[in-house]
Amino acid sequence: MQGDDSAGQDQGRGRRRRGGREGATLGRLPMLLVIPAGLALTYLVAPLIALLLRAPWPRLPELLTDPTALTALRLSLVTATAATGLCLLLGVPLAWLLTQPRLPGRSVVRALVTVPLVLPPVVGGVALLLLLGRRGVLGGPLYEATGITLPFSTTAVVLAEAFVALPFLVLSVEGALRAADRRYEEAAATLGADRWTTFWRVTMPLVAPGIAAGAVLSWARALGEFGATITFAGSFPGRTQTMPLAVYLALETDPDAAIALSLVLLTVSVATLALLRDRWVSRL
Amino acid sequence: MTPSRSTGELAARLVVRRPGFALEVELEVASGEVVALLGPNGAGKTTALRALAGLQALDAGWVRLNGAALDDPAAEVFIPAHQRPIGVVFQDYLLFPHLSALDNVAFGLRCRGTPRAQARTVALSWLRRMGLSEYAHARPRALSGGQAQRVALARALATDPALLLLDEPLAALDAATRVAVRAELRHHLADFAGCAIVVTHDPLDAMVLADRLVVIEHGRVVQRGTPAQVASRPLTPYVARLVGLNLLRGWAEGDQVRLPGGATLTFVPPESDTTRKTEQESGGVPQVEADAGAPEGGRQVLVAFRPAAVAVYLEPPGGSPRNVWPGTITGIDPHHGMVRLTVTGPVPLVAEVSTAAMADLKLTIGARVYVAVKATEVDVYPA
Numbered sequence: 001m002q003g004d005d006s007a008g009q010d011q012g013r014g015r016r017r018r019g020g021r022e023g024a025t026l027g028r029l030p031m032l033l034v035i036p037a038g039l040a041l042t043y044l045v046a047p048l049i050a051l052l053l054r055a056p057w058p059r060l061p062e063l064l065t066d067p068t069a070l071t072a073l074r075l076s077l078v079t080a081t082a083a084t085g086l087c088l089l090l091g092v093p094l095a096w097l098l099t100q101p102r103l104p105g106r107s108v109v110r111a112l113v114t115v116p117l118v119l120p121p122v123v124g125g126v127a128l129l130l131l132l133g134r135r136g137v138l139g140g141p142l143y144e145a146t147g148i149t150l151p152f153s154t155t156a157v158v159l160a161e162a163f164v165a166l167p168f169l170v171l172s173v174e175g176a177l178r179a180a181d182r183r184y185e186e187a188a189a190t191l192g193a194d195r196w197t198t199f200w201r202v203t204m205p206l207v208a209p210g211i212a213a214g215a216v217l218s219w220a221r222a223l224g225e226f227g228a229t230i231t232f233a234g235s236f237p238g239r240t241q242t243m244p245l246a247v248y249l250a251l252e253t254d255p256d257a258a259i260a261l262s263l264v265l266l267t268v269s270v271a272t273l274a275l276l277r278d279r280w281v282s283r284l
Numbered sequence: 285m286t287p288s289r290s291t292g293e294l295a296a297r298l299v300v301r302r303p304g305f306a307l308e309v310e311l312e313v314a315s316g317e318v319v320a321l322l323g324p325n326g327a328g329k330t331t332a333l334r335a336l337a338g339l340q341a342l343d344a345g346w347v348r349l350n351g352a353a354l355d356d357p358a359a360e361v362f363i364p365a366h367q368r369p370i371g372v373v374f375q376d377y378l379l380f381p382h383l384s385a386l387d388n389v390a391f392g393l394r395c396r397g398t399p400r401a402q403a404r405t406v407a408l409s410w411l412r413r414m415g416l417s418e419y420a421h422a423r424p425r426a427l428s429g430g431q432a433q434r435v436a437l438a439r440a441l442a443t444d445p446a447l448l449l450l451d452e453p454l455a456a457l458d459a460a461t462r463v464a465v466r467a468e469l470r471h472h473l474a475d476f477a478g479c480a481i482v483v484t485h486d487p488l489d490a491m492v493l494a495d496r497l498v499v500i501e502h503g504r505v506v507q508r509g510t511p512a513q514v515a516s517r518p519l520t521p522y523v524a525r526l527v528g529l530n531l532l533r534g535w536a537e538g539d540q541v542r543l544p545g546g547a548t549l550t551f552v553p554p555e556s557d558t559t560r561k562t563e564q565e566s567g568g569v570p571q572v573e574a575d576a577g578a579p580e581g582g583r584q585v586l587v588a589f590r591p592a593a594v595a596v597y598l599e600p601p602g603g604s605p606r607n608v609w610p611g612t613i614t615g616i617d618p619h620h621g622m623v624r625l626t627v628t629g630p631v632p633l634v635a636e637v638s639t640a641a642m643a644d645l646k647l648t649i650g651a652r653v654y655v656a657v658k659a660t661e662v663d664v665y666p667a
Contacts, residue, residue: 183374183378184378186365187372187378187380188366188391189339189366190338190339190365190370190371190440191371191392191395191439192366192367192392192396193391194366194395202380206380206382208382
């Protein structure tokens with residue numbers, strides 16, 4: 001912190017001051033802002049440190065190679081990847097549609113896309129159950145016609161995860177599309193490309209980094225999905241019991257196993273952050 | 285010399301209306317002809333180019349290329365951009381950053397169904413023609429401005445378009461590359477068999493590249509003609525400034541021109557048969573309606589003369605020059621080793637004097653001077 005006496009010196013030195021002292025021109029930082037800011041940061045980081053401190057490091061190999069843990073891990077990876085695939089398949093066209101200037105009611109569509117972001121995941125699970133359950137709006141006729149029931153299956157896990165992850169992908173890709181220079185599409189048109197060709201050969205490659213970022217974000221969200229999954233798919237080991245569900249159940253029987261599984265999820269989250277570092281964190 | 289305008293392969297009447305702006309331009313371009321669309325920023329040049337390319341629909345008018353209608357609102361015809369036989373070189377080239385130079389050039393052929401291998405062979409031959417074969421696999425970001433411009437030209441030409449549109453093709457280049465690329469572009473345009481339109485705000489680009497100029501201001505054509513015609517007989521102050529001439533408007537009677545401020549100017553009228561011949565040669569040059577019957581007698585004319593033809597004196601000169609007017613110096617700008625003086629007064633004009641003369645006369649802003657123009661130095665022609 002700079003004292004009052006240094007203000008005169010600063011004026012005397014004019015523009016030769018170096019970066020470290022820039023802030024001093026506006027006076028010292030108010031403690032009433034600095035202290036809560038520090039508390040907030042601590043609050044975000046301290047639980048994770050506690051997790052690391054209490055981790056059963058010696059037992060870790062044994063805990064993580066436990067068949068239950070491995071099964072949950074494998075199921076999580078498979079379902080999160082499948083959900084991301086589903087998000088890409090449906091979300092990229094939706095993001096593209098959102099950027100079309102002639103789309104009627106675009107703001108309404110955009111608001112609908114963001115609903116799963118703010119909706120409690122449990123509510124999402126209940127809603128999915130009411131739509132796709134054996135007696136659901138669509139699930140009922142489906143069951144009567146084909147005998148297929150979706151809830152409490154691995155497919156249900158994928159559907160629940162895709163439901164909560166889709167907005168992340170759509171918003172990320174939409175942002176990339178908006179930032180892209182649309183004149184490349186005009187250039188493609190003058191070269192004889194119809195809109196379909198332009199979409200695949202010009203637009204998609206231009207926004208590929210945005211799609212990749214959105215996919216990673218959706219994948220991370222799907223991997224951590226809990227509420228919608230347990231409501232719509234239940235918790236059957238090997239079939240619907242993903243990592244977060246296994247963590248929750250293990251907490252009652254074997255807390256060490258829960259911590260070990262949590263560490264895996266934490267590692268994945270940090271790795272995701274590292275992957276997206278250039279795109280997201282540095283801009284914030 | 286001047287290609288016949290009646291056999292134009294491209295015939296267009298472009299009408300685009302937007303709030304606060306209206307474009308209304310007629311264009312005809314023959315095969316093998318290069319026409320420059322010259323005008324200041326905001327004149328509507330780029331809108332005209334986009335309308336021709338199909339990136340902007342017309343509100344009225346038509347675009348016909350080799351007899352086929354591409355856009356005709358009255359007949360409800362609109363061929364979208366990707367179905368028009370038109371190549372475009374965009375101002376900043378818009379080379380696809382994720383494709384190599386070769387794949388950029390092959391893009392149009394691929395879109396038109398040419399098999400990949402064949403498209404690449406053709407693309408490579410175009411790059412070779414542009415002297416860029418060693419850059420075939422380079423990404424656009426690795427190319428210099430001049431190289432990128434040539435790739436863009438190759439990309440537009442590779443599909444063998446009937447009409448080539450170039451939007452400020454040299455604007456993105458630095459001055460040094462510009463000279464070389466301009467000469468090269470001229471060479472490639474000369475080889476091109478279709479119609480070509482160059483949009484530019486640079487008179488030099490227009491005069492070097494084009495067989496014919498169409499000058500537009502505020503969405504309207506203000507002058508058409510060969511570069512020589514436009515350079516020697518500008519019809520608007522904008523064109524006069526572009527080609528570096530003083531331009532005055534007045535009413536001619538005998539060897540006198542009455543100027544708006546009440547001053548008169550004496551000139552040497554050409555012999556009548558010469559006048560007719562000049563007007564014939566210039567074809568449709570004066571597009572601004574000729575005002576044959578001026579209210580107070582005399583025909584409306586334009587008077588053009590070079591800044592260097594203006595002499596500057598501190599005292600009224602005696603002797604021969606008859607066109608002498610008082611004035612005040614309001615601007616002094618260096619110009620290619622000379623000095624250009626902006627003189628306001630009854631006859632506002634620009635005079636060009638040597639630095640030595642300038643120092644000799646101790647000319648400063650605000651100085652009261654007399655300017656003189658010799659009768660033999662002025663060109664008077666119908667407005």
